[in-house]
Amino acid sequence: MTTQIDPDRWLAEYGDFLYRYALFKLGNAALAEDLTQETFLAALKARERFSGRSTERTWLTGILKHKIVDHLRRSGRETALEDGLSDSASLDAFFDNHGHWLSEHQAWNNPDQSLEQEKFWHAFRDCIAHLPPKLADLYILREINGVSSEEACKIVDISTTNNMWVMLSRARMRLRRCLESNWFAKAAGE
Amino acid sequence: MLNCKETSELASRSLDTKLSLHEHARLLIHLAACKLCRRYLLQLRFMQRAIAKQRRAVSTSLDPQLPAQARKRIQAEIDKHR
Ligand SMILES: [Zn+2]
Numbered sequence: 001m002t003t004q005i006d007p008d009r010w011l012a013e014y015g016d017f018l019y020r021y022a023l024f025k026l027g028n029a030a031l032a033e034d035l036t037q038e039t040f041l042a043a044l045k046a047r048e049r050f051s052g053r054s055t056e057r058t059w060l061t062g063i064l065k066h067k068i069v070d071h072l073r074r075s076g077r078e079t080a081l082e083d084g085l086s087d088s089a090s091l092d093a094f095f096d097n098h099g100h101w102l103s104e105h106q107a108w109n110n111p112d113q114s115l116e117q118e119k120f121w122h123a124f125r126d127c128i129a130h131l132p133p134k135l136a137d138l139y140i141l142r143e144i145n146g147v148s149s150e151e152a153c154k155i156v157d158i159s160t161t162n163n164m165w166v167m168l169s170r171a172r173m174r175l176r177r178c179l180e181s182n183w184f185a186k187a188a189g190e
Numbered sequence: 191m192l193n194c195k196e197t198s199e200l201a202s203r204s205l206d207t208k209l210s211l212h213e214h215a216r217l218l219i220h221l222a223a224c225k226l227c228r229r230y231l232l233q234l235r236f237m238q239r240a241i242a243k244q245r246r247a248v249s250t251s252l253d254p255q256l257p258a259q260a261r262k263r264i265q266a267e268i269d270k271h272r
Pocket of ligand 1: 193197220227
């Protein structure tokens with residue numbers, strides 16, 4: 001089976017998908033629109049190089065990912081390339097040597113009420129955008145765009161499903177803490 | 191018995207895939223004895239539920255879909271560059 005490139009369907013099939021990925025990664029709608037457009041145009045130019053080894057969607061997402069990295073680099077937001085499995089991304093900051101929690105997190109009061117509040121979503125998005133880059137990529141693809149483990153590993157360049165689980169766990173650990181300090185702790189103090 | 195760090199990883203994985211019976215049992219045993227890990231799992235589940243809900247929430251100012259205007263503009267650009 002050969003994979004055909006069909007730009008007529010691109011926007012309808014992948015527009016929201018790519019936009020959403022960029023939106024959550026960058027936290028900026030206008031920028032997300034621009035990079036989505038740039039991705040399609042770059043893909044048109046590079047269409048001969050599409051090998052058909054990945055799906056069209058995986059290929060397009062890979063292009064967008066590079067565009068985002070370039071943008072973050074230019075704007076000075078991205079520094080060292082973080083692979084999401086290194087020590088700096090580990091869970092060590094959350095546990096002592098025996099694997100016990102270092103700090104006692106509090107119960108969240110009525111969390112479902114927060115879902116109705118726009119400010120909560122801004123806090124949530126902000127926390128996602130500030131995850132280490134690779135963890136953010138993975139979290140967005142899996143939890144927001146709902147891609148399979150296989151596709152997520154391909155796009156984010158993760159070698160095994162096991163590593164993916166480890167990285168998701170680290171992403172959630174950080175998100176949880178960020179949401180707590182940026183939202184729930186504040187709400188409790190009001 | 192699992193420690194809290196190991197439990198947190200297992201708790202997270204339980205959101206992604208079905209744990210083996212053995213893993214599931216070990217998770218439950220730890221959770222039964224540990225309030226902080228129970229809380230942690232509840233909060234992870236809440237976050238996953240929240241995100242899933244947002245995916246469906248269209249037509250708010252937080253719409254996670256490509257706006258119609260942008261869509262038009264991008265289609266025009268694609269057509270121009272084909
Ligand atoms: Zn525990």
